[in-house]
Amino acid sequence: MENSLCLNLSRVKKSNLIINKLHIFTHGFALLALIYYRTNFLFQIIKIEDKNTPLLPLALVFFSELILSFVWLLNQAFQWNPISRKVFPERLPVNDKLPSIDVFICTTNPIKEPSVDVMNTLISAMALDYPADKLHVYLSDDGGSSVTFQAVKEAWKFLKWWIPFCRKYEVKTRCPVAYFSADESKDDNEKFSSTEFIAEKKKIEEKYEEFKRKLLKIIENTSSFASRDHDPLIQVIKDGNSGVDSDETEMPLLVYVSREKRPFHPHHFKAGALNVLLRVSGLISNSPYILVLDCDMYCNDPTSARQAMCFFLDSKISPKLGFVQFPQKFHNISENDIYDSQLRSVWPKLESMDGLRGSILAGTGFYIKREALYGTSNIQEDVDLVQLQKSFGPSNEFIKSLILNYKPNALKDEDFSGLLLKEIKILASSSYDNNTKWGKEVGFRYFSVLEDYFTGFNLHCNGWISVYLDPARPCFLGSATTNLNEILVQYTRWVAGLVEVAFSRFSPLIYGPLRMSTLQSMCYAEFAYEFLIFLPIYCLAIVPQLCLLHGIHLYPKASNPFFIVFSFLFLSSQLKHMQEIFSTGHSIRTWAIEQRIWMLRSLTCYMYGTLNGILEMIGLREASFSPTDKAVNDERHKRYQMGIYDFQASVLLLAPLCTLYILNLVAFIIGVVKIFHIEQASEMFIQLFIPLFGILINYPLFEGMFLRKDDGRVAPSITLLSAAICIIILSFGSLVLIY
Numbered sequence: 001m002e003n004s005l006c007l008n009l010s011r012v013k014k015s016n017l018i019i020n021k022l023h024i025f026t027h028g029f030a031l032l033a034l035i036y037y038r039t040n041f042l043f044q045i046i047k048i049e050d051k052n053t054p055l056l057p058l059a060l061v062f063f064s065e066l067i068l069s070f071v072w073l074l075n076q077a078f079q080w081n082p083i084s085r086k087v088f089p090e091r092l093p094v095n096d097k098l099p100s101i102d103v104f105i106c107t108t109n110p111i112k113e114p115s116v117d118v119m120n121t122l123i124s125a126m127a128l129d130y131p132a133d134k135l136h137v138y139l140s141d142d143g144g145s146s147v148t149f150q151a152v153k154e155a156w157k158f159l160k161w162w163i164p165f166c167r168k169y170e171v172k173t174r175c176p177v178a179y180f181s182a183d184e185s186k187d188d189n190e191k192f193s194s195t196e197f198i199a200e201k202k203k204i205e206e207k208y209e210e211f212k213r214k215l216l217k218i219i220e221n222t223s224s225f226a227s228r229d230h231d232p233l234i235q236v237i238k239d240g241n242s243g244v245d246s247d248e249t250e251m252p253l254l255v256y257v258s259r260e261k262r263p264f265h266p267h268h269f270k271a272g273a274l275n276v277l278l279r280v281s282g283l284i285s286n287s288p289y290i291l292v293l294d295c296d297m298y299c300n301d302p303t304s305a306r307q308a309m310c311f312f313l314d315s316k317i318s319p320k321l322g323f324v325q326f327p328q329k330f331h332n333i334s335e336n337d338i339y340d341s342q343l344r345s346v347w348p349k350l351e352s353m354d355g356l357r358g359s360i361l362a363g364t365g366f367y368i369k370r371e372a373l374y375g376t377s378n379i380q381e382d383v384d385l386v387q388l389q390k391s392f393g394p395s396n397e398f399i400k401s402l403i404l405n406y407k408p409n410a411l412k413d414e415d416f417s418g419l420l421l422k423e424i425k426i427l428a429s430s431s432y433d434n435n436t437k438w439g440k441e442v443g444f445r446y447f448s449v450l451e452d453y454f455t456g457f458n459l460h461c462n463g464w465i466s467v468y469l470d471p472a473r474p475c476f477l478g479s480a481t482t483n484l485n486e487i488l489v490q491y492t493r494w495v496a497g498l499v500e501v502a503f504s505r506f507s508p509l510i511y512g513p514l515r516m517s518t519l520q521s522m523c524y525a526e527f528a529y530e531f532l533i534f535l536p537i538y539c540l541a542i543v544p545q546l547c548l549l550h551g552i553h554l555y556p557k558a559s560n561p562f563f564i565v566f567s568f569l570f571l572s573s574q575l576k577h578m579q580e581i582f583s584t585g586h587s588i589r590t591w592a593i594e595q596r597i598w599m600l601r602s603l604t605c606y607m608y609g610t611l612n613g614i615l616e617m618i619g620l621r622e623a624s625f626s627p628t629d630k631a632v633n634d635e636r637h638k639r640y641q642m643g644i645y646d647f648q649a650s651v652l653l654l655a656p657l658c659t660l661y662i663l664n665l666v667a668f669i670i671g672v673v674k675i676f677h678i679e680q681a682s683e684m685f686i687q688l689f690i691p692l693f694g695i696l697i698n699y700p701l702f703e704g705m706f707l708r709k710d711d712g713r714v715a716p717s718i719t720l721l722s723a724a725i726c727i728i729i730l731s732f733g734s735l736v737l738i739y
């Protein structure tokens with residue numbers, strides 16, 4: 001009976017689909033009309049050798065329109081087949097029949113990634129609702145810091161209290177800090193109002209406070225130094241004296257892993273760390289499924305593993321199902337989310353890709369098949385050893401673990417020492433990858449700092465498919481970056497990683513279509529080539545404005561039929577954006593914020609990211625992945641919560657924004673005055689509208705430069721510098737346009 005019921009359902013989002021297709025055809029048609037208008041116009045000028053109309057600004061504006069159209073076109077692949085999914089974990093087979101899971105958690109810097117939070121993530125993963133003997137949690141400490149090592153040991157002691165409590169009362173929020181601050185016991189559930197529960201909860205809360213105090217002491221007394229020169233340290237955390245009265249708790253396995261690091265040895269950041277965990281866990285637990293978590297992303301729903309199994313164990317889904325991705329959601333998003341820290345528009349894209357053989361890999365919050373990462377669908381015992389060593393490195397013990405369903409005996413090895421530990425240390429050494437296929441065809445790929453995107457792309461190219469699941473209760477919650485500088489730096493890193501892929505032989509436009517469907521490769525290409533829009537955004541923030549000042553018109557006048565085409569394109573794209581926002585449950589305010597942040601990211605992150613990506617490719621810059629700061633800065637966090645922009649950011653990031661703001665303001669004001677004098681309003685309508693739109697959308701920047709007095713304003717020196725650059729652009733523009 002049980003087996004005949006399906007474990008999951010998928011549904012095409014019909015209403016979205018109709019709107020999307022209508023948009024594709026009308027907007028696409030209008031774009032063709034625009035291209036016709038521009039080419040026709042340009043030909044005419046060239047043909048009649050019109051010396052009065054300057055060609056350069058027209059060409060620049062047309063070029064911008066072409067790039068925007070190209071990115072729009074790629075984007076339409078996301079609109080093609082949006083689906084949503086549902087699972088029925090209660091229909092899964094009994095616990096005994098469930099496959100085992102290894103959880104990988106990465107951390108690297110105990111100062112930027114506070115130990116209390118990392119331990120909360122670890123605790124939530126240890127407390128997943130899954131048979132304890134089938135759950136193994138590995139913490140990769142890339143900082144190799146003694147603080148983290150000791151913290152893990154303390155966390156283990158607390159877990160001895162925490163896990164039985166969660167099991168007994170079927171606690172939903174198993175991340176202690178979230179549990180004690182949100183308080184689900186307020187539910188009017190009988191279970192949560194019994195005196196017994198209240199007493200126990202109080203006791204556990206005291207244990208948690210004690211755990212935090214001990215952590216603080218460790219942090220005080222231990223150096224947080226993250227070393228880049230140390231031996232590997234791998235330890236299975238075992239019972240110390242936890243103080244639990246009668247200890248029969250069955251606990252998942254917990255392993256601390258700090259891989260070897262050497263100063264001049266590339267360590268490939270997170271991808272390198274994950275590959276070490278893959279190898280080490282291969283010898284210890286070798287679970288067929290793996291959950292990957294960033295250190296700040298805790299498990300918010302203990303049933304996530306069971307939800308994922310609803311796909312992996314579904315015989316109707318292809319055995320080529322490689323991974324199940326959950327969206328990244330965040331616990332620290334304010335009501336307004338003024339920086340779009342939640343990356344709202346990204347997640348619907350993943351959902352749409354799900355209708356095209358699978359969403360991209362998003363770095364954290366996904367369950368993945370070990371086999372997909374090894375690329376070994378049919379390894380048999382008699383396979384050529386030399387060949388395997390070339391791919392997987394010299395360890396024969398590890399190669400043994402590749403054979404399907406191989407169960408390592410490490411767990412039975414009582415003291416987990418001797419030969420096995422020696423072998424594991426070899427697997428965690430900094431040179432193990434050398435001359436193997438690790439990072440290329442095996443494990444997480446090293447080619448781009450955006451290891452998640454690139455690894456997922458490779459898997460899809462190799463024929464794997466994936467699934468995206470966005471249940472009502474978020475399975476994982478992370479901490480989003482909520483200060484402007486941090487956000488821009490983070491985004492720049494992502495763009496650099498994408499640019500490396502876009503300009504390489506792995507370009508989704510070339511490498512993709514040969515290996516996956518055209519629509520799917522268009523989605524990958526949209527991520528990879530979106531950076532290009534910084535060119536049109538710069539052009540459109542400068543060229544029409546300068547021309548406005550010099551009376552050169554670049555757009556059809558209001559009485560020209562093609563004026564309607566331009567107006568339609570603007571309105572249609574804005575309305576589509578609004579429709580997407582409303583359909584994800586947000587308001588018009590979100591529309592304004594996203595427009596603003598989109599311009600801001602294009603002008604800074606896309607430009608600097610492109611620059612960094614190119615410099616990295618030609619070897620003039622070393623790839624870097626410095627983790628985001630997850631420690632909360634009170635002052636700044638308060639501003640974010642209140643919806644006040646904090647412009648304490650690097651001058652490199654702010655100067656382009658301020659310069660262009662001032663330029664648009666000046667152009668608009670002078671433009672209005674001029675037009676009323678010489679009555680050109682009909683010809684200049686669009687050119688007046690562009691700066692006006694920019695000025696209005698980015699009004700907070702105006703406040704930051706000219707009205708605010710608090711610490712979060714734009715530093716006056718930056719405003720002055722921007723004004724100076726603006727004057728240079730204006731004079732340069734006059735030179736070019738007059739001569």
Ligand SMILES: O=c1ccn([C@@H]2O[C@H](COP(=O)(O)OP(=O)(O)O[C@H]3O[C@H](CO)[C@@H](O)[C@H](O)[C@H]3O)[C@@H](O)[C@H]2O)c(=O)[nH]1
Nearest residue numbers: 106107108142269270273294295362363364450625627628
């Ligand atoms: O050398 C390193 C650098 C980072 N990390 C870990 O990687 C994770 C992600 O780092 P974070 O600073 O949070 O970067 P984000 O930009 O927030 O991460 C996003 O982007 C990354 C790719 O750039 C993905 O790996 C992440 O999953 C995704 O959440 C964290 O747990 C880090 O501890 C390491 O283990 N080793």
Ligand SMILES: [Mn+2]
Nearest residue numbers: 294296479628
């Ligand atoms: Mn992060």
